Amino acid sequence: MNFPNRKRIILQTVEEKGSVEVKELAELIQTSEITIRRDLTAMAADGLIYRTHGGAMKVGLAINPIQFANKTAVNSDNKDHICRLAAQEINDGEIIFMDCGSTVFRLCQFIRNKRIQVITNSLPVVNELLESEVTINLVGGEVDSRRQAVHGLIANEHVARYRAHKAFLGVDGISAQHGLSANSETEAGMTLAMAGQAAEVYLLCDSTKLEKDKYVHFAPLSLIQVIVTDPAANPDVMEQYRQRGVRVMN
Amino acid sequence: MNFPNRKRIILQTVEEKGSVEVKELAELIQTSEITIRRDLTAMAADGLIYRTHGGAMKVGLAINPIQFANKTAVNSDNKDHICRLAAQEINDGEIIFMDCGSTVFRLCQFIRNKRIQVITNSLPVVNELLESEVTINLVGGEVDSRRQAVHGLIANEHVARYRAHKAFLGVDGISAQHGLSANSETEAGMTLAMAGQAAEVYLLCDSTKLEKDKYVHFAPLSLIQVIVTDPAANPDVMEQYRQRGVRVMN
DNA sequence: TGTAAATCAATCAAAAATAATCAATTTCAA
DNA sequence: TTGAAATTGATTATTTTTGATTGATTTACA
Numbered sequence: 001m002n003f004p005n006r007k008r009i010i011l012q013t014v015e016e017k018g019s020v021e022v023k024e025l026a027e028l029i030q031t032s033e034i035t036i037r038r039d040l041t042a043m044a045a046d047g048l049i050y051r052t053h054g055g056a057m058k059v060g061l062a063i064n065p066i067q068f069a070n071k072t073a074v075n076s077d078n079k080d081h082i083c084r085l086a087a088q089e090i091n092d093g094e095i096i097f098m099d100c101g102s103t104v105f106r107l108c109q110f111i112r113n114k115r116i117q118v119i120t121n122s123l124p125v126v127n128e129l130l131e132s133e134v135t136i137n138l139v140g141g142e143v144d145s146r147r148q149a150v151h152g153l154i155a156n157e158h159v160a161r162y163r164a165h166k167a168f169l170g171v172d173g174i175s176a177q178h179g180l181s182a183n184s185e186t187e188a189g190m191t192l193a194m195a196g197q198a199a200e201v202y203l204l205c206d207s208t209k210l211e212k213d214k215y216v217h218f219a220p221l222s223l224i225q226v227i228v229t230d231p232a233a234n235p236d237v238m239e240q241y242r243q244r245g246v247r248v249m250n
Numbered sequence: 251m252n253f254p255n256r257k258r259i260i261l262q263t264v265e266e267k268g269s270v271e272v273k274e275l276a277e278l279i280q281t282s283e284i285t286i287r288r289d290l291t292a293m294a295a296d297g298l299i300y301r302t303h304g305g306a307m308k309v310g311l312a313i314n315p316i317q318f319a320n321k322t323a324v325n326s327d328n329k330d331h332i333c334r335l336a337a338q339e340i341n342d343g344e345i346i347f348m349d350c351g352s353t354v355f356r357l358c359q360f361i362r363n364k365r366i367q368v369i370t371n372s373l374p375v376v377n378e379l380l381e382s383e384v385t386i387n388l389v390g391g392e393v394d395s396r397r398q399a400v401h402g403l404i405a406n407e408h409v410a411r412y413r414a415h416k417a418f419l420g421v422d423g424i425s426a427q428h429g430l431s432a433n434s435e436t437e438a439g440m441t442l443a444m445a446g447q448a449a450e451v452y453l454l455c456d457s458t459k460l461e462k463d464k465y466v467h468f469a470p471l472s473l474i475q476v477i478v479t480d481p482a483a484n485p486d487v488m489e490q491y492r493q494r495g496v497r498v499m500n
Numbered sequence: 501t502g503t504a505a506a507t508c509a510a511t512c513a514a515a516a517a518t519a520a521t522c523a524a525t526t527t528c529a530a
Numbered sequence: 531t532t533g534a535a536a537t538t539g540a541t542t543a544t545t546t547t548t549g550a551t552t553g554a555t556t557t558a559c560a
Contacts, residue, residue: 003537019255022517032539037518052252053546054517061258102297123376130373130395138400140390140408145380150388154411158390161404253547272507282549287508303556304507 006031006039007048014049014058021055047215059215078206078230083107085249086168086204086228090114094165097194098125100149100187101170103204119162121150121190137162144186151186159193167198169224173214174205176240179221181214188218195223202226207233221246251279256289257298264299264308271305328456328480333357335499336418336454336478340364344415347444348375350399350437351420353454369412371400371440387412394436401436409443417448419474423464424455426490429471431464438468445473452476457483471496 006029013020013028022040026033044051050059082103087110090096098104100122108128111118118129121139129136141155169191173181180203182188195201201224210233226247229238238248256279263270263278272290276283294301300309332353337360340346348354350372358378361368368379371389379386391405419441423431430453432438445451451474460483476497479488488498 019252033517034519034540035538038538041518050254052254054252057254061254123373123380126373126393130393130398136393136395137404138388138390138393140388140400140405143376143380143386143388145386148380150390154387154408155390158404158408283507284550285548288548291509 003039003042006035007043010036010039010043010056011048014056018061019052019055019057024055050215078232079103079106081230082204082206082228083110086202087111087114089202089226090116090166092116095119095162097159097162097164097167097169097198098122099167099169099190099194100125100147101204103206104168104170107168107204119159119164119194121155121159123148123150147187149190151190156189156193159190159197162197164194164198166200166202167194168202168204169194170204171209173209173212174203174221174227175211175213176221176237176244178213178217180219180223181212181217183215185216185218188216192219192223195219200225202228204228206230210234210237251281253289253292256281256285257293260286260289260293260306261298264306269302269305269307274305328482329353329356331480332454332456332478333360336452337361337364339452339476340366340416342366345369345412347409347412347414347417347419347448348372349417349419349440349444350375350397351454353456354418354420357418357454369409369414369444371405371409373398373400397437399440401440406439406443409440409447412447414444414448416450416452417444418452418454419444420454421459423459423462424453424471424477425461425463426471426487426494428463428467430469430473431462431467433465435466435468438466442469442473445469450475452478454478456480460484460487 009029010025013025022033022036025036029036040049040051040056043049044056047059050057050061083106086107090111092115095117096119098107098118098120105122105124105128108125111134112129112132115133117135117137118125119137119139120126126136126138139150139155139158141150141158142152144151171180171191172183175181180191182191203224203226205227207230210229221241221244224246226249227241228249231250233250238250241248259279260270260275263275272283272286275286279286290299290301290306293299294306297309300307333356336357340361342365345367346369348357348368348370355372355374355378358375361384362379362382365383367385367387368375369387369389370376376386376388389400389405389408391400391408392402393399394401421430421441422433425431430441432441453474453476455477457480460479471491471494474496476499477491478499481500483500488500491498
């Protein structure tokens with residue numbers, strides 16, 4: 001039994017049952033558990049399945065954390081640090097993109113009194129900036145109630161109509177080697193759309209997300225110009241990013 | 251049973267029942283309470299659920315409910331009457347426009363459980379329908395913080411991309427002779443845009459607005475097909491509208 | 501308000517799963 | 531056939547997950 005055949009059987013089993021265990025597959029395919037594990041790891045890297053402890057799941061069934069205001073309690077000190085740094089980079093008169101990341105959301109409180117224009121797909125951001133000096137432009141399209149944000153094709157097209165000085169974006173994972181990754185394709189699409197229309201792209205990214213790879217890899221590191229992170233970030237890791245031409249602030 | 255699978259079951263249970271207890275989940279998933287507690291803590295950190303003593307709850311809206319309080323109090327009984335009538339006109343599977351009028355806003359509570367698609371430029375409407383059966387499409391463009399709605403050129407263009415079965419709109423004034431009028435040009439523009447893309451146009455309009463003329467006259471009576479108003483409306487006035495080919499409900 | 505019961509966090513220990521390393525086997529091309 | 535590369539399996543160390551215990555905290559009820 002070779003890899004392509006095993007792969008076929010594994011994929012079929014996962015699709016059928018939603019989730020499987022390593023033991024189960026080893027029994028079914030009549031091979032060792034370690035081989036199954038290797039197969040699963042390879043397939044998970046390709047995004048074909050979602051790897052769990054002891055087995056694998058159908059990708060669609062895995063529930064990813066939503067990015068949202070509720071999360072603000074987690075790592076909040078670090079996030080505030082990041083946002084203060086980011087806010088210093090924003091000058092009056094500028095047009096900026098803000099996406100629906102939880103770190104990006106916290107940026108709101110630091111820019112309330114700036115005379116800028118914010119283009120965003122995040123409903124919490126809009127709400128937070130409604131009564132402020134900031135002019136808000138809301139991205140139109142389908143509302144994802146889970147994420148309390150606007151996503152999808154129409155939303156991406158809307159973004160493409162604008163041109164901004166800076167984009168402040170969040171990601172779920174970033175690595176020097178593989179670049180940016182996210183937990184969902186729709187979020188990745190919005191990130192790409194905003195990054196493509198901004199002169200300078202800032203990634204707001206607490207140190208726990210550095211050197212982590214998530215479900216979809218969607219862009220190389222070269223998409224961004226600046227990473228803003230917290231003091232807990234590993235200096236060696238930061239140096240790696242710098243060597244690849246990214247400015248790192250912390 | 252591994253974490254991702256438990257996570258799925260927990261989330262599903264919480265969504266279904268609104269709240270669950272640790273014991274209940276431990277029994278359901280056949281695992282220890284401490285494991286459930288750990289799961290809940292992790293999920294709460296991700297913002298997927300709201301942790302309570304002894305269990306968990308469905309995560310509520312993190313957006314502070316955008317207030318319409320000042321306006322909604324006025325004529326509320328009459329407005330509810332209008333909205334009940336209007337809601338009866340909406341069938342599952344339909345696509346409808348809703349604008350940012352205060353009467354239109356009250357329509358939300360009557361359509362929460364309908365399987366429809368709502369296209370709106372009103373932030374309170376979005377907020378109200380976020381956690382409902384309704385699919386929401388938000389109009390993109392400049393946010394008018396005073397009206398808590400999206401207006402302007404880009405917004406009108408966004409609307410032009412869609413085609414709906416029905417539009418439910420508010421106006422500031424209506425008269426048999428002069429047609430529809432509004433207090434601002436931007437609101438008038440949105441009304442026109444939505445009306446132009448809907449097969450049937452409903453005007454939700456309490457009786458105090460009948461035969462009133464406001465700042466801008468922006469459309470003839472023929473723009474609309476139906477007026478929904480309250481029982482306090484003058485029968486003679488209603489007859490006038492009917493004679494001009496408008497269906498009047500009250 | 502005070503007391504009892506329930507729930508929780510923290511710590512530790514056990515079990516399961518995994519990663520890492522190395523050896524054996526197979527495959528493939530020359 | 532031979533030798534290098536790829537694949538597979540076995541072993542061991544590490545990590546992750548789970549459950550039990552204890553003391554602290556919160557809630558419910560009188």
